[in-house]
Amino acid sequence: MRILHTSDWHIGRSFHGHSTLDALSGVLDALVAQVAEHEVDLVVVAGDVFDSATPAAACYPLLSRTLGALADAGARVVVTSGNHDSAARLGFQSALLRSEISVVTDPLSVGVPVTVYDEHGPVHVYGIPYLEPAIVRHAWEGVELRSQAQTMQHALDLVRADLAERGGRSVVAAHCFAAGVESTPGVEREIRQGGLDVVPLPAFDGPDYVALGHIHGRQQLSDRVRYAGAPLHYSFGEAGKPRGSWLVELDAEGLSSVSWIDLPVPRPLVTLRGPLDDLLTDPAFDGHDEHWVRAEYTDSTPQPDPMRRLQARFPWCATVVHAPAATRPDEGVGYAQRVRAARDDAEVIDAFLVHVREGEGASEAERELIREVLDARALSEARS
Known part of the structure; x- marks a missing residue:
C-alpha cells in the first residue's frame, strides 16, 4: 500500500498580514497531482487542517475541494484534528462527506480504525485527534490523564489493544509534540516544550508507521515515526527548508520504504541584511523582487520610513528590522x-x-x- 503523509495545512493562516489562501490552494493542487502520479492509495492528514478554531468562510471551500480532489485521484483520505482546529467545526461535515473521506475528531473514537485493503489484506488506520488533557481528562473512566504524555500513552495503548485483536498492518495519525524534535522558534505556536507536553518516543511503539503533525518542518524521529511538516513556509525561520510529504510504502510484512516528495514553494523567503542605502541600491540584492523579504538594516540609527522605501524595490517585503551592525559595549552607566x-x-x-x-x-x-x-x-x- 502506498500512503502519503501530510499535515499542518493551516488553512486561513496569514503571513505578516497577507492571505495565504491562494498560495496554499496552488500547493494543495500540486499535492493532489502527486497523489495521482504516484498512485497513492491512502492520504493521511495529521491535524491542524485549519489555522483557527473559527476559520473564515473562504477556508471551507478550499478544504472540501481538496479532499474531494484527493478522493477523485483514487486515494482513501483520513484526516485528524489538531490543536488549532475546532474538533466540532472540522468534524461537523464528516457525516456528509464521501465514503472515501474520514474525518476523525472524537476522542472516544481512539482505538477504532478506518480499515483500508490492498492485495496483502487490511491496513488499520488509527486517527488520534489532538487530545488536550484538561478536556479529555474524564473521557475514560478510571484513567488519570494529567499530561500530554499520559494522554497519548493511553490513546496508543487503546490502539495497541485493538490491533492485538484485529491483527494486520497499521498506521497511526496523531498531532502532538514528540520528544527529540527540533522546532523553529516562533513557528509552531502554542507549543510548550516543558516535560508535561512532550510525548516520549517509546509511546509510539507498535504501529508500522506513525504519521505525526504539529511541527512545521519535516522530522524523522525513527524509520517509522516522522513529521511531514507544513506545505507552506509560515515563518522566515523556515526559509530554505523543504516543503513536501512523506511517501510511505507498506508491503505484506509492514513498513517497506519511506521517501520524500517535494512540493513547490510559491514564493521563497529571504532575509537581506545591510545598510539601508545598500538594500535600496546595491545590485547584489537584485533578483529578490518576487521573494518574501525580511530586511535587516544595519545603520547605527533608525532611518525614516524604511518599509515604504524598501517595498519600492521589494514589493513583497513583509518585515523590516533595525539591527545595528555594532553597538557600544555596556559601560555600566545608565x-x-x-x-x-x-x-x-x-x-x-x-x-x-x-x-x-x-x-x-x-x-x-x-x-x-x-x-x-x-x-x-x-x-x-x-x-x-
Whole structure:
C-alpha cells in the first residue's frame, strides 16, 4: 500500500498580514497531482487542517475541494484534528462527506480504525485527534490523564489493544509534540516544550508507521515515526527548508520504504541584511523582487520610513528590522546617571541620543545644530 503523509495545512493562516489562501490552494493542487502520479492509495492528514478554531468562510471551500480532489485521484483520505482546529467545526461535515473521506475528531473514537485493503489484506488506520488533557481528562473512566504524555500513552495503548485483536498492518495519525524534535522558534505556536507536553518516543511503539503533525518542518524521529511538516513556509525561520510529504510504502510484512516528495514553494523567503542605502541600491540584492523579504538594516540609527522605501524595490517585503551592525559595549552607566552627570542642556540631549541610538551620541553637525537651538532659546529668554 502506498500512503502519503501530510499535515499542518493551516488553512486561513496569514503571513505578516497577507492571505495565504491562494498560495496554499496552488500547493494543495500540486499535492493532489502527486497523489495521482504516484498512485497513492491512502492520504493521511495529521491535524491542524485549519489555522483557527473559527476559520473564515473562504477556508471551507478550499478544504472540501481538496479532499474531494484527493478522493477523485483514487486515494482513501483520513484526516485528524489538531490543536488549532475546532474538533466540532472540522468534524461537523464528516457525516456528509464521501465514503472515501474520514474525518476523525472524537476522542472516544481512539482505538477504532478506518480499515483500508490492498492485495496483502487490511491496513488499520488509527486517527488520534489532538487530545488536550484538561478536556479529555474524564473521557475514560478510571484513567488519570494529567499530561500530554499520559494522554497519548493511553490513546496508543487503546490502539495497541485493538490491533492485538484485529491483527494486520497499521498506521497511526496523531498531532502532538514528540520528544527529540527540533522546532523553529516562533513557528509552531502554542507549543510548550516543558516535560508535561512532550510525548516520549517509546509511546509510539507498535504501529508500522506513525504519521505525526504539529511541527512545521519535516522530522524523522525513527524509520517509522516522522513529521511531514507544513506545505507552506509560515515563518522566515523556515526559509530554505523543504516543503513536501512523506511517501510511505507498506508491503505484506509492514513498513517497506519511506521517501520524500517535494512540493513547490510559491514564493521563497529571504532575509537581506545591510545598510539601508545598500538594500535600496546595491545590485547584489537584485533578483529578490518576487521573494518574501525580511530586511535587516544595519545603520547605527533608525532611518525614516524604511518599509515604504524598501517595498519600492521589494514589493513583497513583509518585515523590516533595525539591527545595528555594532553597538557600544555596556559601560555600566545608565541613562539616568548620564543625565545627572550632564553639565548643561547640550549634554542632556547627547545623553538621550546615546540612550536611544545604541550608544551613538550626537555627530559634529548635530552638536552644532543643538548649540544653535539652545543659543536661540537662551537669547529669546533673555529678551523676555
